[in-house]
Amino acid sequence: MANLATWGNELYTGKRSYPFIGKRKIWFLIAGILVLASIILPIAKGGFNLGIEFRGGSEFTISGVAHQDIAPGEQAVSQIAPDSHPSVTNIAANTMRIQTDKLSDEQTVQVAQALADAYGVNKSEVTSTFIGPSWGADVSRQALWGLVVFVVLVTLLMAAYFRTWKMSIAAIIGLFAVVVITIGIYSLSNFEVTPSTIIGFLTILSYSLYDTVVVFDKIRENTHHVFEQKKRTFAELVNLAINQTLVRSINTSVVAVLPVGSILFIGTFMLGAGTLQDLSLALFVGIIVGTLCTVFVQAPLYAAMRMNEPAIRKHDAQVLEQREVSA
Amino acid sequence: MSKTGPIRHARKALLWLGVIFIMLSILMGVGIMTNNASFAPKLALDLEGGTQMILAPQVSGGAPATQEQLDQAVQIIRDRVDGSGVSEAEITTQSGKNVVVSMPGVPDAKTRELIKASANMEFRAVIEADQRVTAVPEDQRTPAKDLPKPTAKPENGSDPNWVDAKLQKEFEAFDCVAEIGKGASVVHDPTKPMVACEPSTATTYILGPVEVPGTDIKDASSGPERNSQGAPTGGWSVNLEFTGPGQAAFRTVTERITPLAPPRNQFAILLDGTVISAPRSQAIIADGRASITGGFTEASAKDLAEQLKYGALPISFTIQSEQQISATLGTDQLRMGLISGIIGLVLVAIYSFFQYRLLGLVTMASLIVAGVLTYQAIILLGWAQNYRLSLAGIAGIIVAIGLTADSFIVYFERVRDELREGRALISAVETGWKRAKRTIIASKAVNLLAAFVLYMVAVGNVKGFAFTLGLTAIADLVVVFLFTHPMLQILAQTKFFGQGHRLSGLDPSLLGAVPLYRGAGQIRRFNQEAPEARGKKNTAAAAEAERRQTIAERRQAAAKTGSTGNADTKESDRG
Numbered sequence: 001m002a003n004l005a006t007w008g009n010e011l012y013t014g015k016r017s018y019p020f021i022g023k024r025k026i027w028f029l030i031a032g033i034l035v036l037a038s039i040i041l042p043i044a045k046g047g048f049n050l051g052i053e054f055r056g057g058s059e060f061t062i063s064g065v066a067h068q069d070i071a072p073g074e075q076a077v078s079q080i081a082p083d084s085h086p087s088v089t090n091i092a093a094n095t096m097r098i099q100t101d102k103l104s105d106e107q108t109v110q111v112a113q114a115l116a117d118a119y120g121v122n123k124s125e126v127t128s129t130f131i132g133p134s135w136g137a138d139v140s141r142q143a144l145w146g147l148v149v150f151v152v153l154v155t156l157l158m159a160a161y162f163r164t165w166k167m168s169i170a171a172i173i174g175l176f177a178v179v180v181i182t183i184g185i186y187s188l189s190n191f192e193v194t195p196s197t198i199i200g201f202l203t204i205l206s207y208s209l210y211d212t213v214v215v216f217d218k219i220r221e222n223t224h225h226v227f228e229q230k231k232r233t234f235a236e237l238v239n240l241a242i243n244q245t246l247v248r249s250i251n252t253s254v255v256a257v258l259p260v261g262s263i264l265f266i267g268t269f270m271l272g273a274g275t276l277q278d279l280s281l282a283l284f285v286g287i288i289v290g291t292l293c294t295v296f297v298q299a300p301l302y303a304a305m306r307m308n309e310p311a312i313r314k315h316d317a318q319v320l321e322q323r324e325v326s327a
Numbered sequence: 328m329s330k331t332g333p334i335r336h337a338r339k340a341l342l343w344l345g346v347i348f349i350m351l352s353i354l355m356g357v358g359i360m361t362n363n364a365s366f367a368p369k370l371a372l373d374l375e376g377g378t379q380m381i382l383a384p385q386v387s388g389g390a391p392a393t394q395e396q397l398d399q400a401v402q403i404i405r406d407r408v409d410g411s412g413v414s415e416a417e418i419t420t421q422s423g424k425n426v427v428v429s430m431p432g433v434p435d436a437k438t439r440e441l442i443k444a445s446a447n448m449e450f451r452a453v454i455e456a457d458q459r460v461t462a463v464p465e466d467q468r469t470p471a472k473d474l475p476k477p478t479a480k481p482e483n484g485s486d487p488n489w490v491d492a493k494l495q496k497e498f499e500a501f502d503c504v505a506e507i508g509k510g511a512s513v514v515h516d517p518t519k520p521m522v523a524c525e526p527s528t529a530t531t532y533i534l535g536p537v538e539v540p541g542t543d544i545k546d547a548s549s550g551p552e553r554n555s556q557g558a559p560t561g562g563w564s565v566n567l568e569f570t571g572p573g574q575a576a577f578r579t580v581t582e583r584i585t586p587l588a589p590p591r592n593q594f595a596i597l598l599d600g601t602v603i604s605a606p607r608s609q610a611i612i613a614d615g616r617a618s619i620t621g622g623f624t625e626a627s628a629k630d631l632a633e634q635l636k637y638g639a640l641p642i643s644f645t646i647q648s649e650q651q652i653s654a655t656l657g658t659d660q661l662r663m664g665l666i667s668g669i670i671g672l673v674l675v676a677i678y679s680f681f682q683y684r685l686l687g688l689v690t691m692a693s694l695i696v697a698g699v700l701t702y703q704a705i706i707l708l709g710w711a712q713n714y715r716l717s718l719a720g721i722a723g724i725i726v727a728i729g730l731t732a733d734s735f736i737v738y739f740e741r742v743r744d745e746l747r748e749g750r751a752l753i754s755a756v757e758t759g760w761k762r763a764k765r766t767i768i769a770s771k772a773v774n775l776l777a778a779f780v781l782y783m784v785a786v787g788n789v790k791g792f793a794f795t796l797g798l799t800a801i802a803d804l805v806v807v808f809l810f811t812h813p814m815l816q817i818l819a820q821t822k823f824f825g826q827g828h829r830l831s832g833l834d835p836s837l838l839g840a841v842p843l844y845r846g847a848g849q850i851r852r853f854n855q856e857a858p859e860a861r862g863k864k865n866t867a868a869a870a871e872a873e874r875r876q877t878i879a880e881r882r883q884a885a886a887k888t889g890s891t892g893n894a895d896t897k898e899s900d901r902g
Contacts, residue, residue, distance in 0.1 A: 012747050053648075063659070095659075105436070146784035153776055161769050196719070199781065199792060203726070206777030206796075210730070213770040214737055221762070248740040251682055255736060256729035258678060259671025263725055266667040276664060279722050279792070 008247040014240050021239040024300035031177050031297045038184020048187055051194035051278075052099055054137070058084075058108055060098040061127045066120035073098050076114035081107050143198040147205070151175070154209055161213075162220055166305045171212045174298030178208045181293075182286045191281055200282025207256065207283075208290030211249065212298050218245045219299060226315065233316040238303040242295055253291040260284050333757060334820060337813035344696070344809035351703040358710040368702070368716045369709040374661045379429040380442065382644035391424065392642060399633060400426055400642050403599065404442055426644065443644050448541025448598050448635070449517065451534035452484040452580060453605060456590035460503035460529045468499045484535030485584055485591050489520040498522045498533050515600055523595065525602035532602060534595050538580045541598075543573025545615075547635035549628035552620050563628035564620040565604075567635060574615030581611045596635070604631055660718050668725040675732050683739055685823075689814050690735050697731050697806040701799055708798075720791030727799035730774065734807050737770070738763040742815070756819045760812050767807060774800045 010016035020027070042048055052059055062073075070088040077086035077100055084100040084107075096119060103111060108128050116123040151172060158168040182204055186197065219241040226234050260283045267276035306312055359365060384392040384400065392400070404426065405418045417429040428442055457463075474492035481488040490498075503524035515521045517537035524531040545568045552562035569577050584592050585608045595605040606619045623631070672694070679687035701724065708714035741763040745755035778797030818824045 008743070009747060012744060105439075142784045146780050149784070150777060150780040153780065154773060157772060157776060161772075199719075202781055203777070203792075203796070206774055206781075207730070209773045209777075210733070210770045213773055214766055217766040217769060244744070245740075248736055251678075251736045251740070252733040254678055255675050255732045256726075258674040259668070259725045259728045262667040262671035262674060263664070263722060266663050266670070270663055276660065276667070276718065276722055279719070283726060 011243040011246050014243070017239065017243050018246070019239065020242045020295060021235045021300050021303045024304060027296040027300060031181075031293070034184070035177050035180045038180045038187075041184050042187040045187060048193045049190050051192040051197075053195055054140075054193065056102055058100045058103045058111075058128060060100075060112060060115055062096045062098070062115055062119050062121060063125045063127075064094050064121050065096050068094075068096065072118040073115060076118040077111055080110045080114055140198060143202055146202055150202070150205060154205075158209075158213065158216075162216060167216050167220075167302055170298050170302035170305060171209060171216065173301060174212065174293045175205060175208055177297055178204060178286065178290045178293045181289050182282065185285045185289070186282060189281060191278060194278045196278040197282050200279045201286065203279075203283060204286030204290060207287055208293065211252065211291055212294045214252070215242060215245050215249065215294050215299055216302070218242075219302065227311070230319050230322050233319045234312045235303050235307055235316070238299060242299050246295070249291055249295060253287055256287050257284060260287065333753065333816040337816035340809045340813040344805070344813075347805070347809070348699070348703075351700070351707065355703060355706055358707065366706070368705045369714065370661075370716055374716070374718060377430055378434055379427065379648075379650045380434075380439075380646050381648040382426040382428060382442065383647045384424070384426065385643045385645055395633075396642060397424070397426060399636075400644075404428060425647065439646070443646065447600070448544070448596070449537045450539040450541075450577075450580070451521070451537055451595050451597060452584055453532050453590045453593040453595055454485060454487060454489055454520065454535055455498065455533040456593070456605075457498070457531050458529060459531055460524060460526070462502040463499040469495060481535075483583055484538050484580070485587060486535070489535055490533055494520060494522070494533060498531065501531050503529070503531055521600075523597060523600060523602050525595070525605055527603075528605075530602075530605070532590075532595055532605065534597075534602075538594070539569070539573050539576045541635075543570050543576065544568070544635055545570045545573070547632045549623075549625070549632040552618075552623075562620060563623040563625050564618050565623065565628050565632045565635065567617040567619065569615035569617070571615075574613075577615060577617065578611065578613050581608045581617075584608050585611055598634055603634055661721070664718055664721045664725070668721065668728070671725055671728055675728055679732065682736075686739055689811060689818070690732055692814070693735060693806050693811045694728065694731060696810050697799070697802045700802045700805060701727075701795075704798055704802065705795075714794070715791075716795075717791035720795040723792040723795035724799060727796060727803070730796075731799060731803040731806070734767045734771065734803055735811055737766055738807065738811065738815075741766075752824060753819045756812075756815050760815075764808075767804070771800055771804050 007016065073088035073096060074086050077084055077098060081100065081103055084103060086098055086100045089097045089099075098111075098115065100111070112126045112128050113123060116126045155168040155172055158171055159165050162168070179201060182201065186193075191197070219238050222237045222241040222244075223234060226237060232240070260280050263276050264280035264284050267280055307316075384397065386392050386396070401418050417427075419427050434442070471492075474495050475487075475490050477488040477491050479488050501522045501524065503526060517540070520533060520535050522531065522533055547568070548566050549563060550566060551559045552564040554560050580594060584594060586592075589607070593605045593607050595602045597603065604619060619631070675694070676687065676691050679690040681687075683690065705714065705716060709716075738760065742752075742755050742759035745759040746752065748755075750758065775797055778793050778800060781793035782797060
């Protein structure tokens with residue numbers, strides 16, 4: 001703690017300072033490249049690994065299997081529905097998942113029985129899911145709606161709280177960077193995109209903005225009386241605020257990531273694909289990207305947006321002039 | 328602020344927390360005593376096992392279903408599902424366009440058909456009526472020799488010649504109570520007579536073939552009944568309007584049955600094979616505008632009008648998604664979910680202790696209080712609103728551990744900032760809180776807004792995730808205001824924290840307070856203060872740090888002493 005606390009002290013007093021604002025063009029460039037890559041990557045890969053909620057099909061899950069061979073599962077499905085393209089996966093210890101093209105009700109019942117026989121379990125251990133392709137589209141449309149409603153409401157909320165539109169706009173632009181980059185990284189992982197994933201992304205919006213509000217609050221506090229002092233320029237005050245909240249940013253994101261990481265780890269290595277895994281990967285990446293974006297994109301963006309205001313330019317000139325005089 | 332001020336405030340806040348806790352506990356106690364609630368949260372279908380079907384409405388003509396139609400459809404499906412003997416089914420509309428049916432267990436093909444089938448409404452003429460809801464006792468039934476033998480082919484829908492021996496037997500054996508809800512699963516030939524009952528008047532009927540199908544209803548409404556002079560009678564009536572073909576058919580029926588003797592002057596309106604009303608025809612209706620009167624209250628007239636209006640609409644459903652989750656899988660996921668929650672909590676605890684030393688205890692205690700409040704809220708909502716905890720909901724709670732701890736960090740860092748400004752702990756806690764409070768409220772508002780929006784748009788069990796996120800955000804606000812802050816106020820008065828013990832997490836010297844900075848010597852100073860408590864490794868690390876920092880620090884110290892002093896720095900930071 002000693003070193004981190006000392007580090008925190010130095011950040012707080014401004015003795016140690018990282019040039020978040022000064023080097024903003026580099027950060028924006030990096031963020032821009034990442035956003036671009038996140039858009040290109042999924043296209044280059046030929047789209048996302050969509051879950052059957054988006055493709056449509058039948059899914060069977062078999063618990064407590066006697067063995068985890070893939071061939072018997074494929075064979076069992078092919079016997080009944082020869083053209084159904086079964087994909088058999090071992091998703092967790094003793095659990096198999098079989099996804100197929102859409103089966104009829106009768107076929108579903110027969111396949112469930114055949115799978116139970118093939119894996120030596122009781123029929124009650126076989127669960128079947130049928131999902132229409134429009135289901136995933138519906139979820140996405142709803143999610144998109146949620147996104148629009150949330151962004152509008154939160155923009156208003158932030159504008160009212162901070163009493164400046166520029167903070168809202170900087171926060172929202174940064175937010176899109178967060179979401180796009182998270183989607184890009186998610187695509188890289190090749191995890192399936194399921195409705196849980198979509199909801200994970202929506203939750204990131206909340207976390208990312210939460211983090212931004214905390215940092216912006218400090219910026220607001222620091223720059224509230226910007227014109228009443230002649231020691232620091234506006235950009236310097238913003239930079240100081242970011243540095244002063246750096247320890248907090250690190251601590252909160254570590255604390256937020258720990259439980260999510262625990263779900264992700266257990267979800268991935270002990271349970272396999274499912275609600276927990278999809279949700280937690282989106283959150284895990286999103287929280288980290290969200291914190292980084294607040295510090296490197298959103299706050300510098302806000303400073304950049306305001307630095308050209310005449311009053312602030314004038315004040316900055318005064319500060320620099322005085323600095324030269326005293327030097 | 329005086330020494331007693333914060334303490335009094337802290338006691339008051341803790342008292343309020345106690346009141347909230349006790350009130351929730353009493354409510355829980357009442358729930359459990361009356362056997363309506365239990366200590367274990369109600370589990371959603373994904374954890375308990377069951378089936379969830381998402382149904383997309385299919386309206387004839389391709390028009391989208393209205394919310395009213397959906398609500399009516401939900402009512403009809405609920406009647407059918409409850410009637411078929413499956414209990415605990417949850418039937419809801421979803422985002423104004425789908426119907427979600429969730430039920431424990433796996434529905435059989437019959438139940439599935441029942442759910443998918445469109446509501447079937449029809450008008451049939453009454454041939455016989457008997458005021459009873461159960462079967463006629465065996466010994467009172469008509470003896471075989473007296474059973475009716477039709478003498479001629481029936482001429483119209485009211486002709487007693489429809490009643491043959493088989494139908495009479497069925498009529499007498501008809502048990503209304505047992506038949507309710509089965510209506511939709513039994514297909515009645517519209518060209519044949521049938522036996523049906525009207526539960527609200529406890530009457531069993533023999534009915535002729537379908538005279539007017541429900542699809543011929545154009546509109547239905549309810550309103551105050553008026554006499555021939557147009558003055559209100561004080562009663563309520565249901566007004567029906569038929570389409571062109573319905574108009575003609577209805578005219579034929581009323582022409583025929585109006586002069587007949589009771590009960591053959593009645594026509595029955597059936598929904599899914601059950602009679603919902605059997606009004607007597609008092610006049611020939613030629614213009615297709617019928618009015619049903621007699622014994623309605625405002626509510627019952629409205630009910631019937633809605634049933635006629637929407638029940639007649641041929642909405643059928645296609646199963647868009649059907650998920651069967653066995654309890655085995657659910658239990659496994661639940662266990663793993665809980666394990667990851669505990670691991671997450673332990674990791675957060677370790678990190679808190681590492682970062683904030685004994686203040687970490689306050690974090691843990693706060694998290695526990697938040698957990699208890701959330702638990703109580705879940706139990707109570709389960710009781711009052713039938714809220715069930717899904718796996719996604721549990722994930723929401725686990726994610727919330729980190730988000731809850733966040734607000735403590737915002738607060739603690741603020742207090743530390745104030746200490747760095749050189750304040751004494753008691754006042755640092757107060758000013759730090761004043762500033763942190765704003766930030767916490769603003770950021771939690773964003774969380775709550777997100778949870779609210781997620782909840783409103785979310786589909787399926789993701790609603791549970793949004794719900795618990797919102798619930799825990801509220802619990803977090805309660806805890807940080809009524810527990811964490813008061814605890815810090817009280818702890819600030821203790822010698823251990825107040826004098827900034829090295830392990831308190833609020834050691835002013837460690838935070839660089841008073842004096843803010845004195846150059847390289849300072850590190851040596853607090854290392855030397857308590858060398859015995861530090862491990863050998865720490866001493867070595869600190870010494871290493873000292874060696875490394877000395878040059879940089881000296882340079883900066885030299886630069887600092889030149890122009891800018893501590894006082895200046897402080898001034899501008901205070902802004």
